[in-house]
Amino acid sequence: MEPRRAPRTVIDPKVRQVGFFAPGAPPERAVSGPPAPIASSSSSSPPVSDLSPSLSPVMIPPPRHSSADNALLPSSSSSRPVPASPLRQDSLTPASGRRYSKPSEFFPAMSLTASSSYAGRMVGNAEFSDDLRGNMVTVVPAASSFPSGGFDLTAVKASSVPASGLTTVSVVKMMPPVYDPETIVEKVGGSVEVQNDRPESSKPLKEKTSKAERRALQEAQRAAKAAAKAEGSKVPASSGAVMGANAKPTKATKSHSQKNDSATVAGSEKRGGDRLSEKDRKKDAPHPRMQYDDKIRVEKAKRRAVVKQTEARNRVELFRHLPQYEHGTQLPDLESKFFQLDPVHPAVYKVGLQYLSGSISGGNARCIAMLEAFREAIKDYSTPSEKTLSRDLTAKINSYVSFLIECRPLSISMGNAIRFLKSRIAKVPLTLSESEAKALLQSDIEHFINEKIILADNVIVNHAVTKIKDGDVLLTYGSSSAVEMILLHAHELGKQFRVVVVDSRPKLEGKLLLRRLVGKGLSCTYTNINAISYIMREVTQVFLGASSVLSNGTVYSRVGTACVAMVAHEFRVPVLVCCEAYKFHERVLLDSICSNELGDPDVISEVPGRDDINYLDGLTNSENLQLLNLIYDATPSDYVSMIVTDYGMVPPTSVPVIVREYRREHVWV
């Protein structure tokens, strides 16, 4: 609950900041900008004016105290020594920086990925990103040059440009303790892993040796950033390189990760609760997806989009929150752009176009194609001289992902894979050379494809085949790669059974499956989904594929799956859902409306091969007619008898357990 709400609250209340400043900080505010970070970061809690209550464990991240609270309320946090006033900021030693970094030491699990993605998300929302940047710059000068007015953001920004070398990514996470730019840089640059091996009370000298290099790096970065800023392009170093072509790349980064529903870990590291469990929970929860009925954000997202999608005209009222575009219009344009210099790696570009044209479809195929493309991109990647691999590569992957989203919304399985990749990137030890790191990441990707997809399918096949007996009549819907493998394997084992392939418009994927099965010599019956009640009486088992299995047991799959499962349930026929565990997700879903994907509406009005069905020919532009092409639906868990996964055969109620165990395995091992 909390983490889902957090980003949104952080986003909107520009207004609240104002309200806060007025009562809370009159004297100190005049001196510097530090209040600004408080306002922005704590804007989720309106009663911030009362600072000490706001220090409740839930609300206030220790790093924030360190900067703002200390400045404002010297006695607020008893546990740490408090600098008397912001004036002392510049005199703070690295030791104070270290003290501020304590909270992150409490939470070693706080990974850079998480923070960066979170940062990206925050930066992405329009109003806030401006504030944020404003705050950031105001803060930094506060330390170094003490500009008197903290609120004339643009002015301050201009003046403070040279001092702000932080990338947006790091800023969001570490923004509050901005006393000493050096310290910050150290903390940020050192990133979380490094913090762990630094004992809390260690002497500055020991760290300084390693810190020095990092600091040099950061300085270079900062210089680059400052230059970029000075040009007024507002390009954070990370995304600036990637999205150079776009007018507002900052927003790009942010809305990338925003749209990318499952790719990022919802972290409120910035606010990092005092309790590990709480923080974990927040980090685990998915953050809200882009809602396309939010006009402002959609406008913003559009401005920086690579794929210029045009909105479909006549949209269904219920689905305003989902993106729906004219199909087939932008493909030639994009193809022509293929050889132009583009921020997107050619391999990724190619995959994106394949998604767009629909030549790659199916959860596993899409996921594998994406990972292969990323592997190519990583192979060709070289870290810009002034950046760190982990952060720059994460930003690059973010931009790729956002490009892919523009081509077609990500499936949940792809989101999981991206999350995996990012956590891997974040965990690349800094000691590795670039080529080693790249090799490591490439092998990680291959490992993921092999283990989580290909091997998982084999395991599923072996499990499911045990359920097929001679004389069975197995029904399947649409075309699922896992189910197809099961059927073929059972046939190879010599089992005698018949397959009923149920199909539906508009994709008619069942026909392709039918062709392949018949080609292998299986005895098949083909029918339309409307005839499901007729055919179900002779069926003994139903095998279904899934795009994702959600943690309340809901099976999110090709539209129509729910109908098949429902009828099977009515006829007391067992329903087996075959799904690799990497497609499991901790999100919950009750209906098929809130989260779905809309396909090309025009394929609904035309029936290929049936020229007599042309009633709607002249009407597709009519205001009264809407065509709805849903791609997915949600099957309630009570229709599902069993889920066959690579961890075995489990009831739908066990999904949350698998989700938990599975993530522990791949994120922390």
Next chain:
Amino acid sequence: MPDVQALVNDFLNKLKKRKIEGSRATARQTAEMLRLVISQQRSPYTNQAGTLIDAVRAVGEQLIAANPLELAVGNIVRRILHIIREEDLSLTTAAIAGLGLSAGSDDEDDTDQDIHPVLSGASLAAAARSTLRPPSLQTLLEDVPDSAAIPHTSSSGCDSEGKSKSADRSSRTWKLKHDVIEAVNELIQDIATCHEQIAEQAVEHIHQNEVILTLGSSRTVLEFLCAAKEKQRSFRVFVAEGAPRYQGHLLAKELVTRGLQTTLITDSAVFAMISRVNMVIVGAHAVMANGGVIAPVGLNMVALAAQRHAVPFVVLAGSHKLCPLYPHNPAVLLNELRSPSELLDFGEFSDCLDFGSGTSSLLHVVNPTFDYVPPKLVSLFITDTGGHNPSYMYRLIADYYSADDLVVQQRPTGN
């Protein structure tokens, strides 16, 4: 007579080749055909009703056999048989009443018949349905054995023969045929206008901003929705296209041209959308006596989804769709498999399909026409006589059919 037979054969061919689409068209043409048969029937002086019944039954048997799945044919045949019986009964009672008055006969039969008002055939139908009605209060009070009425009414053909001798023969024979043809005309009229009567009830069932889902196309549903629209109700309609015939496209087109907010969805999206739907309104192919519905394929799925989300499932059916039979395994026995060409393009998979060569083929294509929706899934029937529960259908059916005609075929034609 020969020209009638030619027309009957023609009609039979059409039925066999499934050239007539829709139960309403079938019902109307059947009624017209039977009207022709009745008018062409040379009437003997004795047992005229019996002769008519035999003729209608003979033709009706052929018609039903031509397309046993088009239950509307059988319904109309039974309705017309019922009409003949009723008209005959009313004439007989009128004649007897006349006799009783003129001759002053204190015959037991006469007093019994006099109790019934001699107004119309329709009201006299009550007598024909005596098996379903309790004996009238007066017969009970007077302790007259009610059974006296039954042989008279149920075998009116034979019984009236004796009575009719005393009546004016020429006027009676003329009158019976005339009355029957009048009543059949009324029936045809009813069939033609039943959807209007159903549509009149639309405003009582559709409220403002309602979201309605339907599947496939039905004239009755179209009229129903349009009637509500004309009454200034604004609501939106989800139309599932109803593969493989895609009649939903046709319905969507009609609705759009009449200014209704229409959304066309695929059949597979029914479950996804049903949770946002307030009411499912569909047409039917036939309504069985137990309240079950023979409906276009896919509707059982819709009904199950509606039940899952507690969405009312409303079936619109004209009275010609009420079938007095109780179904046994209707999803299979009252179903028809259509050509695979609707699912697979010509030539596609031609190597695997069985062309009747006898060798077992790998691929079968199943393309049924109808679904059976059990009565428990139906919330309400709306017929031209109003709304009814599924459990009430058997009673409604008793109003339209005579118990003697339930089995048309197996009865020997000689009565």
